[in-house]
Amino acid sequence: MDGTSTGAPDETTGAPTTGLTEGTGSVSDGSTGDASTGEPTTGPAPICGDGVQDAGEECDVGAENADDAACTLACKAAKCGDGLVQAGVEACDDGNPVDDDECSNTCALASCGDGVVQPGEVCDDGNVVYMVRIGPCCSNSIFYVS
Template sequence: CDDGNDDPLDGCNTACRLVVCGDGVVDPGEECDDGNDDTNDACPHRCRAARCGDGFVQLGVEGCDDGNCSDVDGCANSCRSPSCGDGFVHEGEECDDGNLDDHDRCKNNCALNVCGDGLVWVGVEWCDDGNSDSSDGCPSDCAPPGCGDGVLDADEECDDGNEEDGDACTRFCSIPRCGDAIVSAGEECDDGNDEAGDDCVACVVARCGDGVVQSYVEGCDDGNDDDTDACANDCTPSTCGDGVRQDGEVCDGSAPDNLCRECTARCVIPR
């Protein structure tokens, strides 16, 4: 060709040769020209040098090239084929933290660490033996054994899986008993001691007539309703002058049999 000028970009170069991509000569405006139509080499298309993101896979250099900027599809922005451990969550992966630690939230196979997979998630799981048998030393929830987990441990009398008192097992995993300071079924009270002179006796609310002297309230308690013995029905000691004739008193307050004589302060009738 000969276009009568020295413009190398108008289709006819200064050597009077037509400029054609693919002729093996790098002309002005071309980044490369390897003289072939192989789209997988260093000069894949339209005489432009291969680069990640051009949509052409450069063999031996790139694992993939899908021509976009998405890091979570089938090809990363670095033109590497997606793989577990590259730090990007691809289709089919639950997670990808980009490390080789099997004991964190994301395992080496890019699956989430869960209780029962046989791998202990450090800082979260106490154990993980890969089964759901809670009697083998590792609870089915991978948590430390403890009172209230529903599993009977060596130091527990019972474990009903709750933290409620008043049923057959206390919140401390002990069998309810009178004196444990927990009011269980069948108890009126439980003050946690075995004192017989306070408000709660043998897990029954203390009352006058129960035969137990509440030292700060009662002067006596003989456990009966006989008002003529040494202890009155109001749990006060019987005394001369209380208006009730007890054993040993001839009278108390009035003379018997209408004798028209007064009862002395000693509860006797003067002659």
Template structure:
């Protein structure tokens, strides 16, 4: 099979082709790529014969999503990833998302607000936190403070 970009055997030097079109498998002037039937979402070449990049509105290889904008909190991040807990972007179903897995700050690694009884001691706010074992008759009270003699709790 001959190279479609080389001149024809008739010796004509006319390389124009009025029948050229995006999707024909031939990279024509104005096209960055053309993979024929493989153009489009999920592929390296878009349906407009442009190289697929994050933000072009077509989901390409390695992209979890591509909504064609640079807004982070609309269901698709500006790096074409689906939002997830720990990415630093508040997503649906998250109370908070500080972008870290530190468990002793105001936002737990599960993207819920820290609170007394969650099993994690927050420095300066709680003396102790044994989670479900907190009790006013135990070592750590229901208020996340150490039980002590004279506190009125038995």
């Protein structure tokens, strides 16, 4: 057998060990590393949710990560348009660039007076604050906005 003797006897044969791994032809020095390149490894892969912001993570606050929080379960910073509703910040988030649906591009619920013509509105000039208005804009009925 080729190899360098470590001097420590093999428990089954009593012969000195060589550092060779039987059948593979590779030599083990007891260190950890990438067997294909011989390069040392740098440790375990990053884990989202461990409270440590690793490379590739926008944020990581550990157990406080949540899909309705500022840092999501995917360790991404919450933002309008990501399809996740951030509690206390966004009223909705449909994750699309369409501004004339039920959720605006500013993550606000569509409403009469928001200046965007929504389904069911003939028009919406955004001018309904502090007045009584009789539709056709937004509604065919009288409504009050304060």
